[in-house]
Amino acid sequence: MILLTPSSGFFQRTKKLFLSEQATGVQIKEFIRKNAANALSMANMLMGMASILCSLNGHKHAACWLVLIGYLLDLADGAVARRLDACSALGAKLDDFADFTTFGIATSLLLRTHDLLDNILCMCYVLSVFVRLCFFSSGIPFMYRGLPCIYASAILACISLLTGGNPVILRIIAVVLILLMVNQGFYPHDRVLESQAWKKVVYAGELTHRFGQWLAASSSSLELAI
Known part of the structure; x- marks a missing residue:
């Protein structure tokens, strides 16, 4: 019995250490899930x-390109938060700050030139994003009120890349996007876009589009044959 006491104490200490390591692992996983x-x-x-x-x-x-990477990250953070059930008030505030930085200030600077009117347009764009983030809450499940600034920024960044930063086109697009962001129209929420039903609608639309192309090509071939 005397000989077994030290070994039993050793096993107890090992067991406690193992359990503490397990608890630490669980805490780390929970921290990762929440953050x-x-x-x-x-x-x-x-x-x-x-x-x-x-x-x-x-x-x-x-x-x-950096704005577009931010766009993808913003899409991912909402999806991850919902999938891991990690939505929180802190996460919502952090997301708003990130959105204002990337889709407000950073995107507005894509419009910036040495022209005074372009600088005024930059400020108007930032203000519209601020209004959109602070005051526009639809209160309707799965719906946005006003065009979300994330989509407006993605459109503006893509147009800038495709047109080589053409200032005239960017001004027109920016004015349209500002009006869409501050209007009272409703847009589907990300959760709707993530749903299986939405994917089926997109798939059906693509099939319809392909069928229409095939039908048009067949009609043209028949006309040429006649």
Whole structure:
């Protein structure tokens, strides 16, 4: 019995150590679960700040790509938060700050030139994003009120890349997007876009589009044959 006491104490200490390591592992996993979406929001904010620096240094092409990366990160953080059931007030505030940085300030600088009117347009764009984030809550499940600034920024960044930063086109698009962001129209929420039903609608639409192309091609062939 005397000989077994030290060994039993050793086993008890080993068991406690093993259990404490298990508890630590559980805590780490829980921390990751709760903060995975917040990490994506922080990454989105970093993309926004990097885009701002690129715009200020004249690298508009890189600034557009950084905004688009921020767009993908913002889509991911909402989906991750819902999938992991990690939605929180802190996460919502962090997401708003990141959105304002990337889709407000950084995106507005894509419009910036030495022209006074362009600088005024930049300020109007930032103000519209601020209003959209602060005051526009539809109160209707699965719906946005006003065009979400994330989509407006993605459109503006893509147009800038496709047109080589053509200032005239960007001005027109920016004015349209500002009006869409501050209007009272309703748009489907991300959760609707993530649903299986939405995927089926898109798939059906693509099939219809392909069938229409085939039908048009067949009609043209028949006309040529006649």
